[in-house]
Amino acid sequence: MENIDLLIINAHILTMDDNLTEYPNGDIAVKDRKILEIGENLSNKYKPEETIDASNKIALPGLINTHTHAAMTLLRGYGSDNPLNVWLEQYIWPVEGKFVSYEFVKDGTDIAIYEMIRNGVTTFVDMYFYENAVADSILETGVRGVLCTGILDFPNPGAKTPDEGIEKTKQFIQQYKDNEFIFPCIGPHAPYTCSPETLRKAMAVAQDYDVLFHIHVAETEWEVGEIQKRYGTTPVKHLNNVGVLNERVLAAHMVHPTEEEIELLAQKNVKVAHCPESNLKLASGIAPVPEMIEAGVTVGVGTDGTASNDDLDIIGEIHTSALIHKGYRKNPVVMNARQSLAMATREGAKALRLEDKIGTLEKNKFADIILINKSEVHLQPMFDPYTQIVYSGKGLDVDTVVVQGKILMENQEVTVLDKKEILEKAKMWRNKIQNME
Numbered sequence: 001m002e003n004i005d006l007l008i009i010n011a012h013i014l015t016m017d018d019n020l021t022e023y024p025n026g027d028i029a030v031k032d033r034k035i036l037e038i039g040e041n042l043s044n045k046y047k048p049e050e051t052i053d054a055s056n057k058i059a060l061p062g063l064i065n066t067h068t069h070a071a072m073t074l075l076r077g078y079g080s081d082n083p084l085n086v087w088l089e090q091y092i093w094p095v096e097g098k099f100v101s102y103e104f105v106k107d108g109t110d111i112a113i114y115e116m117i118r119n120g121v122t123t124f125v126d127m128y129f130y131e132n133a134v135a136d137s138i139l140e141t142g143v144r145g146v147l148c149t150g151i152l153d154f155p156n157p158g159a160k161t162p163d164e165g166i167e168k169t170k171q172f173i174q175q176y177k178d179n180e181f182i183f184p185c186i187g188p189h190a191p192y193t194c195s196p197e198t199l200r201k202a203m204a205v206a207q208d209y210d211v212l213f214h215i216h217v218a219e220t221e222w223e224v225g226e227i228q229k230r231y232g233t234t235p236v237k238h239l240n241n242v243g244v245l246n247e248r249v250l251a252a253h254m255v256h257p258t259e260e261e262i263e264l265l266a267q268k269n270v271k272v273a274h275c276p277e278s279n280l281k282l283a284s285g286i287a288p289v290p291e292m293i294e295a296g297v298t299v300g301v302g303t304d305g306t307a308s309n310d311d312l313d314i315i316g317e318i319h320t321s322a323l324i325h326k327g328y329r330k331n332p333v334v335m336n337a338r339q340s341l342a343m344a345t346r347e348g349a350k351a352l353r354l355e356d357k358i359g360t361l362e363k364n365k366f367a368d369i370i371l372i373n374k375s376e377v378h379l380q381p382m383f384d385p386y387t388q389i390v391y392s393g394k395g396l397d398v399d400t401v402v403v404q405g406k407i408l409m410e411n412q413e414v415t416v417l418d419k420k421e422i423l424e425k426a427k428m429w430r431n432k433i434q435n436m437e
């Protein structure tokens with residue numbers, strides 16, 4: 001009998017690997033933070049430190065949120081239902097200008113991480129300011145993050161100039177480059193807030209340090225018009241002309257690419273973070289996701305910040321995504337349940353270039369595992385688990401969350417953050433923001 005750290009038994013395992021291998025009654029052995037074996041009757045073979053009986057539960061890889069601004073949980077619901085410019089100019093930017101600090105980002109990220117764990121998210125991509133605060137939240141809780149500070153051409157809470165932003169990013173990358181929970185990257189905000197020169201400098205850093213280049217692209221029609229006005233072309237082609245369109249790019253939104261640009265994205269192996277609920281709430285439009293997937297583009301799913309979503313529920317996100325693409329095309333066979341769930345797991349990992357570490361339940365990958373309670377009434381009868389999770393499920397059905405072999409939530413109780421403290425922090429910031437001059 002080999003000693004191991006954790007054994008999950010009797011689970012209905014959806015590995016989400018390329019063949020969608022399933023174990024209707026399977027076990028998962030975890031040792032040294034990684035998956036050692038998946039199979040049947042593993043209790044005969046291993047002596048675990050800890051055992052989880054997952055009878056009546058579905059085991060899935062931890063969900064991946066490919067685009068968010070975690071600290072913006074403090075602005076959830078603030079100034080909703082206004083035109084975009086009013087929302088930004090009268091609500092979001094004044095609060096950010098006054099309050100964004102280490103404390104704001106730390107508290108906002110703690111709240112976001114609580115919510116993400118509760119909803120089965122084990123890895124998230126974050127672009128904001130004071131990413132050192134986000135890194136601290138991650139190290140305290142044990143989730144995984146791909147983190148970058150937003151770089152802009154004008155002064156912002158992260159830096160006074162784009163060069164300062166890039167320099168600070170280099171230091172951040174050096175600090176965390178060998179960490180298994182924090183994957184630093186570089187985050188030029190968008191083609192309309194970063195000059196070609198800033199974009200090129202940022203890409204040079206991405207190449208030098210072998211990290212992702214995370215950017216918002218083709219989010220709104222306004223952006224498409226603005227890029228046309230300034231550079232005489234469309235956003236994706238503009239990035240290509242500047243020389244920064246390649247396999248390191250993780251482009252958030254991609255609501256308005258042309259057909260030709262979709263081909264270009266596939267050719268250059270650009271990854272896309274699809275944020276359907278944010279695109280709906282801000283009235284940006286509906287991204288051509290089925291067309292991008294058809295063309296061979298890797299598409300993951302993201303929530304964007306909660307100020308424009310307004311939650312961090314990835315199961316909710318793939319539910320919305322599946323429905324809007326069917327409805328928009330009047331075609332019920334686009335974005336099926338398996339494809340949608342893959343977007344939240346395996347494809348999300350590929351979008352982050354972390355597919356050798358996370359995204360599926362397979363031997364030697366990090367033990368990032370979630371268990372979904374299959375005995376909830378709204379999931380009955382269980383004809384097909386993929387269908388039931390995507391169309392009937394909710395993030396709150398997640399019962400247990402394991403990251404790198406460590407249990408972060410069990411029986412729907414988050415064990416690494418104190419709910420009472422989280423609620424106090426939310427209340428404290430609501431009062432500050434509501435009473436600001």
Ligand SMILES: [Zn+2]
Nearest residue numbers: 216252304305
């Ligand atoms: Zn965003």
